[in-house]
Amino acid sequence: MKLTSIIAIYVLFWVFSAFIVMPFGIRTHDEAGIEKTPGQADSAPANFDARRIALRASVLALVLCGMYYANYVNGWIVPGDLNLFGEPPEAAKV
Structure with missing residues (x-):
């Protein structure tokens, strides 16, 4: 993952x-x-106090971004794990 991607993800988590x-x-x-x-x-x-909120948000975003990056590197949860509705039904054969 590129550094710019990590920064962008951190900013999203911060907001x-x-x-x-x-x-x-x-x-x-x-x-x-x-x-x-x-x-x-x-x-x-x-x-x-905006400084207090910014500090708390920075710490929380750092933790969340760290967890996201660790998952990205180790592959604990992949998109296939999030299939909540099961396999799609097969298309009706004509």
Whole structure:
């Protein structure tokens, strides 16, 4: 596998991971006991920290990308293993 392919797969895993880790640890102003700005949404986060999310997403993406690469090298799961519906029925002979 080329280095550019590994980087592209890592970036895809990073974006996916960022959306997964984003809601963890977030508290609203009511939960944090902080006064809200007039017109502010009730669900707006009070303690959003992009650096923390980026770090968590980077670690998770590194683990997932490492598992993907290990599977690519060792061939643990191949496309034939993912045949969930069995063999296709044979075409009717005319």
